[in-house]
Amino acid sequence: MGRANRHGRNLNENTGFLSGMATRVEADVLIPGTGEPTRNGCVIFDGATISYAGPIESAPPASPSDTTVNVPAVLPGLWDTHTHFTGIRNFTMEEMVYTSPWVGILRAARDAEKVLRLGFTSIRELGGYGIYVGRAVKDGSIPGPHIYGSGTALSTTGGHGDAHAFSLEYVHQEQSRLGFPGPCDGVAECLAAVRKVLRLGAPVVKVCASGGVLSDMDSPVDRQFSDEELRAMVEEAARAERIVAAHCHGKVGIMAALKAGVKTIEHGSYLDDEAADLMLEKGALLVPTRTIVTQLVARKDTGIPEFMIEKARKMVDQHRTALRIAVRKNVPIAMGTDIGGSSEAAAVYWGQNAKELVLLVEDGGMTPLQAIESATANGPRTLGPQAPRSGQLRAGFVADILALREDPLKRIAALTESDNIVRVWKDGQLAVERPLAGPP
Template sequence: MEDVLLDNATVLDVRTGELLPDRRVLVHDGLIAEVGGTEVAASGARVVDLAGKTVLPGLIDAHVHVTAVTADLAAQAEWSPNYVAARSGRILRDMLLRGFTTVRDVGGADYGLAEAVAEGLLPGPRIVFGGKALSQTGGHADLRHRGRLAFDQHRCCPSMGVVCDGVPEVRRATREQLRTGADHIKIMLSGGVASPTDRVDSTQFAIEEIRAIVEEAEAANRYVTGHAYTAAAINRGLANGVRCIEHGNLLDDTSLALFREHDAFLVPTLVTYHQLAAAGLDYGLPPESHRKVDDVLGRGLDALRRAYEAGVNLVYGTDLLGGMHPHQLGEFAIRAQVQPPIEVIRAATVNAARLLRMTGEVGEVIPGATADLLIVDGDPTTDIGILDGSRHEFVMRAGQLHEVRG
């Protein structure tokens, strides 16, 4: 891999929010070797003159489903896994070209896709995967309609979850995902939009089941993240060791106190509800699921505002399905309605890196970090619209530069 010297760069220090002009960034062997001024030089390196453009860390999306190639997840479970993998490859490539260099898949992706990207067989962001999400019978990852009894839990089935009930079953299911190399375990703590038979305001899994899942994950030095909307579901998870909550649209003050007490993370996914409401039916979302979107759409932004004001650890996520994946960058503008731009950028960089336990490896433009970089034309700390993709110039993933503009 050739060395690359990014010259005449303006580097964004995401921790301080400061823009550092007239910088050079030297990339060697896929890592950031140096960041500095004219003293940074490398004989034989490929020099890229950025003419003052802004270098920020490659973006991190901590809530994706790269195998969700349609919004009709129940139908997809019947498809060929090879076909789903092929379509996932296109989703991954497009994510990378939007500037996302790391994604956390919280239901669907496995070690095969992660290794295909790591080996360069598929272009895309590195995948931090959790395998299949765990659901109780009738829970958010149980996608059977009421008249269907059979449930195919084969590992090759392109579904996003497995169904397990009772402490012995949830322990076994957790161990199975960990056996494949899962970085985290995703559990369904409440009902959701895309599932056909549960209510959004339901709570799922018994306390002893949640505790058993957390215990197994922690034994493997991994953590549990939980899908939850209501305060009741959120609080049950946080009080019993769940480290991260996905969505959280219907949280309350008791939830905010628990987030702070446990130093837990919240990953809102506001853009997906806007897209599901506007175009979900066009992309395969079943009508019974579409009717549930309004249950969570209206309160999501206020929940984000309250969590930000309360000092909760906030991380960027999108949760888009099927043909709605191209709106992945839309989360920036939505969050900027209630947060300063630099805080939204931190959610997609250093905050996400801490959740993924990759601090110092990704999410910052510092020596020793992986050379995951996004180059944009303008200052996103004053105009978050610069991160809508139209002014992206290049993305670098582990030292490999891709031109994305135009």
């Protein structure tokens, strides 16, 4: 197994980075994020950016001051492109309202650290405290991945992002308390809602273009928002160089969202050949979130209402069919889970994230290499013009890197086991370190 050569560290007091000492990760297999893997590969970085990635024989020679790590596999840090930092311990829309934001955000901070320790260096967050947790990560106050938060999920009154068990006034008040716009109706309110999330610095705008599973009074097959409203939100986001992500299950919602210019379809449960063709034509990505659809059905004793389980049960096979159509048609897919719970008692919870890769292989029919591409190189594509140079092991890209004790191309589930995640670097800084070899 591998070994680490750790040399004395000369930390530059201004940058905190090792000065004049590069890190070299030498691996039996280098998985670049997109394209074919390289046998006997090497990644080199000195600071936040990768300076070399490719075959060992073509790499610049090692200097004695370099830190070299030998591992079975190296790949880009993972992306989960559909998540929620909520701090809720029971997975319902109402629990979001019941849980004090002060408590919720503390739990969310812990979840951010947890997911980084499991190899996720980037998280797109589509409704929750991500925008705030992300600020604290960025300024170095707490450990965590890069977080790209949408603020809230823009919804019609009575739509998927509304909390139907509470009075509408109360929902508006609670959203406002968090700095978020409440449910919005008509072009003028939709424009104002987009401006409010842009005001928070959201790099992506999330809208609910169909009903949902977790919301009580709506149906996942019905569309939400009119063409005019969707188009107004997409255009307003575009003026700030943002794309729109749309929650949609039903086909009418998927088609309407794509025609309005939405660039990522979340869930896509009723996607068919025609919808897949339109996705390809429009250059949109699918974020299937197989995790939540399967977990709502499979998990027992999670305290979620029967109506939710029933909605999910009706959808689980259809969702698998849709995913397989997208894979067969080569619709670009980005890995996303819809994870949002802060307790293992919740139907989906932080820490399960990498299981989605297994589902993409087992249920979606992807190869392990395709599943890894969906969780690496395709991650930043879900941010449109706001995408960082991330998700690939290539010179000039961010040094967000994952070293593994086992080759995930041979067994994709290796990514779900924390013991295998032996090193994680974020922005070139060592964030996670575990023993390189297992117990004898």
